Amino acid sequence: MTEPILSLRDLSVTFDVRPRGAWPWTAPLKLQAVSQMTFDLAPGECLGVVGESGSGKSTLARAIVGTVPSSGGQINFEGADLAAMTPRERRVHRRDVQMIFQDPLAALNPRMTVGDIIAEPLVTHEPGLSRADRKSRVQDMMKRVGLLPNLVNRYPHEFSGGQCQRIGIARALILKPKLLICDEPVSALDVSVQAQVVNLLRELQRDMGLSMIFIAHDLSVVKHISDRIVVMYLGRQMETADARTITTRPEHPYTQALISSVPIPDPVLERKRPRTTLDGELPSPISPPSGCVFRTRCPKAQATCAQALPPMLEVGPGHRVACPYHQAENVLAVSA
Amino acid sequence: MTYSSDAERLLNATHLAEVQGRSLWADARARFLRNKAAMVGTFILFGIAVFAIFGQFVAQHERDMIDFTLIGANMQKGVPSIETGHFFGTDANGRDLFARVVQGTQISLMVGIVGALVAVIVGTLYGAIAGYAGGRTDNIMMRIVDVLMSIPFMFVLILMLVIFGRSIFMLFLGIGLISWLDMARIARGQTLTIKNKEFVEVAHATGVAPFTIILRHIVPNLLGIVIVYATLLVPQMIIFESFISFLGLGVQEPNTSLGALISEGSSNMAYGVMWQLYFPLAFFVLTIFAFFFVGDGLRDALDPKDR
Numbered sequence: 001m002t003e004p005i006l007s008l009r010d011l012s013v014t015f016d017v018r019p020r021g022a023w024p025w026t027a028p029l030k031l032q033a034v035s036q037m038t039f040d041l042a043p044g045e046c047l048g049v050v051g052e053s054g055s056g057k058s059t060l061a062r063a064i065v066g067t068v069p070s071s072g073g074q075i076n077f078e079g080a081d082l083a084a085m086t087p088r089e090r091r092v093h094r095r096d097v098q099m100i101f102q103d104p105l106a107a108l109n110p111r112m113t114v115g116d117i118i119a120e121p122l123v124t125h126e127p128g129l130s131r132a133d134r135k136s137r138v139q140d141m142m143k144r145v146g147l148l149p150n151l152v153n154r155y156p157h158e159f160s161g162g163q164c165q166r167i168g169i170a171r172a173l174i175l176k177p178k179l180l181i182c183d184e185p186v187s188a189l190d191v192s193v194q195a196q197v198v199n200l201l202r203e204l205q206r207d208m209g210l211s212m213i214f215i216a217h218d219l220s221v222v223k224h225i226s227d228r229i230v231v232m233y234l235g236r237q238m239e240t241a242d243a244r245t246i247t248t249r250p251e252h253p254y255t256q257a258l259i260s261s262v263p264i265p266d267p268v269l270e271r272k273r274p275r276t277t278l279d280g281e282l283p284s285p286i287s288p289p290s291g292c293v294f295r296t297r298c299p300k301a302q303a304t305c306a307q308a309l310p311p312m313l314e315v316g317p318g319h320r321v322a323c324p325y326h327q328a329e330n331v332l333a334v335s336a
Numbered sequence: 337m338t339y340s341s342d343a344e345r346l347l348n349a350t351h352l353a354e355v356q357g358r359s360l361w362a363d364a365r366a367r368f369l370r371n372k373a374a375m376v377g378t379f380i381l382f383g384i385a386v387f388a389i390f391g392q393f394v395a396q397h398e399r400d401m402i403d404f405t406l407i408g409a410n411m412q413k414g415v416p417s418i419e420t421g422h423f424f425g426t427d428a429n430g431r432d433l434f435a436r437v438v439q440g441t442q443i444s445l446m447v448g449i450v451g452a453l454v455a456v457i458v459g460t461l462y463g464a465i466a467g468y469a470g471g472r473t474d475n476i477m478m479r480i481v482d483v484l485m486s487i488p489f490m491f492v493l494i495l496m497l498v499i500f501g502r503s504i505f506m507l508f509l510g511i512g513l514i515s516w517l518d519m520a521r522i523a524r525g526q527t528l529t530i531k532n533k534e535f536v537e538v539a540h541a542t543g544v545a546p547f548t549i550i551l552r553h554i555v556p557n558l559l560g561i562v563i564v565y566a567t568l569l570v571p572q573m574i575i576f577e578s579f580i581s582f583l584g585l586g587v588q589e590p591n592t593s594l595g596a597l598i599s600e601g602s603s604n605m606a607y608g609v610m611w612q613l614y615f616p617l618a619f620f621v622l623t624i625f626a627f628f629f630v631g632d633g634l635r636d637a638l639d640p641k642d643r
Contacts, residue, residue: 065541094543107534111556113357120552121542154357171538 003079004040005211006064006179010073011037011083013056013063013235017286031286033059034235036073038312041179046205046212048226048243050219050258054282056235057215058102061183064213065099066090077179095125098172102184104164108156115152118142118171125175141170145200162193166200173204180205181213186221198225219262223247228318231255234285234293237312241319251315251326253300254278292323300325364560367637374633380626384619388445391438396421399435400590416611425611427597428604433615436592441619443504443593444574448627450508451515451573452566458512459519460562464550466520467527474524481520489514490579497585507586511573522565526558560638567631571624578620594620 012035016028034056041047049057062068064075066082075082077097082090098121101107108117118138122129129137139149145166156164165185172180182201186194202225205212216222222229222243229246231239231254239252250256257276264270278297283289289296295305302325312320368374397403403426416425416433424433466477493510500506530536531554539549578595580586587593594616601613 062537067537067541091543091545094541097541099538099541101534101538103534107538109535109553109557110360112552113359120539120544124542124544124548151357155359157360158357168538171542 002042004076005043005078006041006213007076008037008039008064008073009076011060011063011070011075012072013059013068014071029286032235032288033285034063037232037237038073039230039237039240041211041213043178043211044205044209045228046202046214046226048222048229049213049215049232050217050222050229051232051238052217052258052282054234054285055232056285057217057232058183059235060232061099061181061213061215064179065097065181066094095121095175096178097181098175098177098179099181099183100165100168100172100185103188104161104168105156107168108164110156113153113155114142114147114159114167117156117167118152118174121171121175137174138170141174144204145170145173146196160193161189162197165189165193165197169197169200169204173208173210176208177210179211179213181215183215184217185214187216187218194221201225219247219258231258234282234288236293237322238294239319239321239323241316245316245319249328251319251321251328252323253298253325254294256329257299294323300327364637368633371633371636373629374637377626377629377633380622381630384441384623384626385445387619388438388441391441392435395432395435395438396423397432397435399432399439399592401431403430403432405430416615424615425609427600427612428609433597433612436597437594437615437619440592440594440597440616441623443587443591444577444595444620444623447507447511447577447593448570448574451511451576452570454512455515455519455569456562456566459516460523460555460558461550462516463520463523463525464527464554464558467524468531468546468550468554470528470531478521478524481517484513485517493580494583494585497580502585502588504587504591507577507580511576515569515573519562519565519569522561523558526561527554530554530557564631564635564638567627567634571627574620574624574627594623 013033015031015033017031018028022028037060039047049060051057059068063070064082070083073083077093080093082093085093108114112120115135115138118141119134122134122137135152138152142149142152147163147166147170151159156167159167168185185201186197189197198221201212201214204210212225214222214225223246226243228240228242230237231246231252233254239246239250239255246255247259250259253276257278260273260275261277264273276299280297283293283296289306291304291306291308292298292301292310295301298305300323304324310322310324312322313324313326315321315326392399416423422432422434424437427433427436462477462481466474469477489510493507496510497506536549536553539553540546544552574594577586577593578598581593581595582599584596584599587596597616598613598620601609601616604612
């Protein structure tokens with residue numbers, strides 16, 4: 001196997017939460033947003049991250065790009081640990097890791113023209129570039145993501161959601177980064193536009209040789225674009241495998257429940273298949289359940305689950321599950 | 337087939353030209369131009385500014401020249417008239433009131449604009465930095481503002497003027513010291529909401545330096561509220577200066593300001609020389625009303641959701 005471009009080792013992110021009305025000197029509560037995430041990303045690979053709202057997907061993304069400080073573990077990017085760098089050292093590395101955000105319009109400064117928005121990374125990392133060069137690179141990039149290059153002087157509010165997301169993609173890719181992190185890039189978009197954006201991303205990934213981390217709560221989208229999928233729950237990794245295995249033979253009870261929540265477009269099949277639904281809410285990440293964090297909602301939970309964190313078990317080539325009672329379950333393939 | 341290629345050519349032709357976008361500022365300008373009260377206010381302000389700048393070339397007399405022939409006969413000979421060249425009459429000492437009102441308007445406008453400028457530059461940056469830095473820095477910076485605000489500035493300013501001598505410089509210093517405090521609070525509050533927007537996070541993730549983020553992403557988005565507040569601050573500063581001058585502590589003879597002129601005029605009301613009060617008062621009231629109308633217009637234009 002080639003050297004991974006990004007490898008996380010026990011990455012944790014905790015936030016300090018101060019209860020309302022507490023004295024300033026009382027110790028704040030710790031919110032465990034991400035705990036002990038460990039995975040490798042090969043160059044040119046696309047890794048999907050799925051999980052319900054509040055499972056720490058976005059925090060994981062923000063920790064990797066460095067807008068949220070990590071509280072433990074390593075983020076090794078091409079051999080250098082980003083987490084151990086000072087903000088100044090890290091700023092140099094930021095050109096190689098770019099991010100696309102969920103809300104396409106909110107991610108664009110309403111007072112700047114589209115040309116200025118896309119050019120901002122260039123201005124930041126290649127300040128010596130002449131105005132004409134910068135403009136031609138911006139317009140090339142706009143063509144590449146399917147925007148008309150004569151729209152450089154327009155403002156973000158004059159574009160549709162799908163176009164705004166293309167602007168965000170153009171901005172992220174103008175420096176030719178090595179790693180692109182997409183934080184739910186399509187969940188705010190129309191279904192037809194979703195497909196266009198996902199296909200655009202896939203095409204660009206192939207052309208530019210990008211490594212990608214694609215975060216979504218919609219398994220069918222993730223499956224379509226990812227080579228490998230990580231399933232997260234309450235900030236922890238539940239299961240990792242290649243996309244096909246996860247969607248056809250999930251082992252972890254949480255993954256099985258996630259997959260059974262994806263509707264199948266065929267009503268006959270949809271009615272026939274068994275469904276596992278989860279009861280209750282996501283537990284509070286301030287006081288997570290002891291042992292396995294999923295045990296409070298797990299259909300297979302046993303008394304021993306409360307005692308210790310389940311280890312990651314290797315159940316197949318590249319297929320790891322954090323559940324000792326894992327059991328393969330054949331499910332109907334998720335519609336692509 | 338010809339149809340589609342023609343359509344294509346048309347499409348290409350329309351797309352060839354670079355389209356000029358419609359910025360939020362352009363939208364706001366259009367809304368402002370439609371607002372009649374605000375436009376009237378703008379014209380009045382423009383007129384007053386022209387009066388303040390070019391009035392001295394129209395005046396027939398020096399503002400500090402005392403016409404001794406008028407002393408004791410002010411009531412009869414000092415009335416406003418075009419023939420004598422005293423367009424606004426004379427004051428109690430026989431000086432040309434027109435020239436004095438011109439200077440008073442100059443000083444009042446200057447006080448207002450200096451106050452607003454200090455507020456805009458210092459207050460906005462201070463507030464934006466405090467809000468963006470957050471945490472302990474924010475706490476310390478805003479507590480400093482709280483402490484400064486809790487000092488009764490009118491007393492401090494009066495004391496300063498008494499101790500260090502009464503001068504325009506002292507007055508500007510005092511106004512500069514207080515005017516930015518409110519602005520800093522407003523700017524900080526707005527920054528707190530803006531800094532959580534995703535475009536700020538994108539800039540941070542791209543590697544833009546913090547101060548550049550403040551200048552490029554936060555301040556332009558604050559500017560709407562800052563401009564509105566600044567235009568509403570100008571009349572406050574003018575009133576403030578007039579009050580100080582009314583007490584006799586502000587601008588000193590032979591210079592004058594609208595407040596000093598109003599004070600003088602009101603003390604001579606009993607002698608029937610009402611023009612000494614009316615002219616400065618009219619300019620004072622007009623200026624302040626115009627500023628308020630413009631401020632309201634700007635608020636409606638820049639923040640259309642608030643209506």
